[in-house]
Each structure stands twice: as C-alpha cells, then as structure tokens.
Amino acid sequence: MTATGRTPGRRPGGPDTRGEIVRAARESFADKGFAATSIRAVARQAGVDAALVHHYFDSKDELFIEAMALPLDPRQVAAAILNGSREDLGRRIVTVFLGVWESDEGQQRMKAMLRSVVTSDDVARIMREGMTRMILEPVSQFIDLPDAKLRVGLIASHLIGMALTRYVVELEPVASADLDQLVDRIGPAIQQYVSG
Structure with missing residues (x-):
C-alpha cells in the first residue's frame, strides 16, 4: 500500500x-x-x-x-441497408445515405467529416479502414459476387459524388431536388452496381 x-x-x-x-x-x-x-x-x-x-x-x-466523433453509427447504417432483399438494395442504400445527410445536425457533421477526409491523409486512412470494416465489407458480403468489393467501391464513389454535389457545392437543381425524386432517380443507378 x-x-x-x-x-x-x-x-x-x-x-x-x-x-x-x-x-x-x-x-x-x-x-x-x-x-x-x-x-x-x-x-x-x-x-x-x-x-x-x-x-x-x-x-x-x-x-x-x-x-472519431462520427455523426452516425456505421453499424446501424449497415443494418438498415442490409434489412431487405437484394432486389431493393440500391434504393435502400440511397434512402439510408440521404437520410443521414438530411437533418440539419447530420448535414453539418457529415460536411465536417467529408472536409476532414479530403484535407487530411491520416483522417482519410482512419475513416477508410473503419468504414470498410463496418459498412463496406458487410454490404460486399450481402452482394456475394466475385467482384462485390469493386461494386461497393463504385457505389461509395457515386454516393460521395452526389453528397458533394448536393450538400457541399450545392449545385442546382440537385441541391434543391425533392428527396423522393433523388431516391427514384439514383436508386436504379445504384442497383445497377448491385445486379448489373
């Protein structure tokens, strides 16, 4: 003592x-x-x-x-995305992704995270590793095709581009488009990555 x-x-x-x-x-x-x-x-x-x-x-x-002060729990995001059939996966992915961005607090925190990722190699590496483990790998396993990881990577690139366009650059008419209209337009494109 x-x-x-x-x-x-x-x-x-x-x-x-x-x-x-x-x-x-x-x-x-x-x-x-x-x-x-x-x-x-x-x-x-x-x-x-x-x-x-x-x-x-x-x-x-x-x-x-x-x-990392994430504005969302990636495990809950993955669970919401995977809750349903493979035929509706594209639409669910877009709905869940936009849902994270649409609240004022969510948008503010997601913008901060996105800016951190694109300006810091360390933050980008950490986020890449964490998000891969908690979201991208489970979605790849759900798709269950030989090139599933590439497909999920292409989905991520599509969604990140859309987020930059709508929420950061605020390019019209994408920035003010109705949420349901975006889901209707983008969902089939994402579904092409899943099953095309």
Whole structure:
C-alpha cells in the first residue's frame, strides 16, 4: 500500500476517465490506424485497465465511433441497408445515405467529416479502414459476387459524388431536388452496381 492508502497499479476510473480513454483512442487510431489499434493498447496509453475501457465501450468499433466523433453509427447504417432483399438494395442504400445527410445536425457533421477526409491523409486512412470494416465489407458480403468489393467501391464513389454535389457545392437543381425524386432517380443507378 502507498501513503495514500491505495495499492499500486492501474488507477481506477475517475471523473474524466472516459474522456482520457477517448483521447488515447483518437491518438492510437491516428498513429496506427483502425486495424492496428487494440483495446489493450488504448487502455495502456490512457493509464487504465482494459476492463475499464470495456466498461465504457462494448467494442473497438464503438470506441472508434466515439473517438472519431462520427455523426452516425456505421453499424446501424449497415443494418438498415442490409434489412431487405437484394432486389431493393440500391434504393435502400440511397434512402439510408440521404437520410443521414438530411437533418440539419447530420448535414453539418457529415460536411465536417467529408472536409476532414479530403484535407487530411491520416483522417482519410482512419475513416477508410473503419468504414470498410463496418459498412463496406458487410454490404460486399450481402452482394456475394466475385467482384462485390469493386461494386461497393463504385457505389461509395457515386454516393460521395452526389453528397458533394448536393450538400457541399450545392449545385442546382440537385441541391434543391425533392428527396423522393433523388431516391427514384439514383436508386436504379445504384442497383445497377448491385445486379448489373
């Protein structure tokens, strides 16, 4: 025992332990990327036990979402996209993607994320790894074709281009087009990537 009455070793959770864990995770994701970051390494960097990290975060995915301040939970996005038949996948993808962007808060946070990704190689790498694991890989598995990863990559490029056009550049008439009209027009194009 030490003079403070505590046993030596890892400190217990304190008032800002969660914040310290998030900061350590953000640094680790930035330095090592998504794949090479582990819960144990984050715990070590934050000066806490790995069990305490698990107390606050159920998984590395959840820690990533919090550390990167994502405006959405990619696992929920993937679940919504995959909830239905393959024949309607294109329409669901567009509906879910636009739904994330359409609220004022969602649009603000997505714009910030998009700008960060295009201006920072580190942020782009981290986001690419995380989004690939949590959204692109599950959708590729759902499509289940030999070139599924290429198809999903083309879908992502189409959607990112559309987001830049509508929400960042605000090119008319795309910027003010009705949401249902966009889904009706873009859904079949995305479905071509799925089944064409």
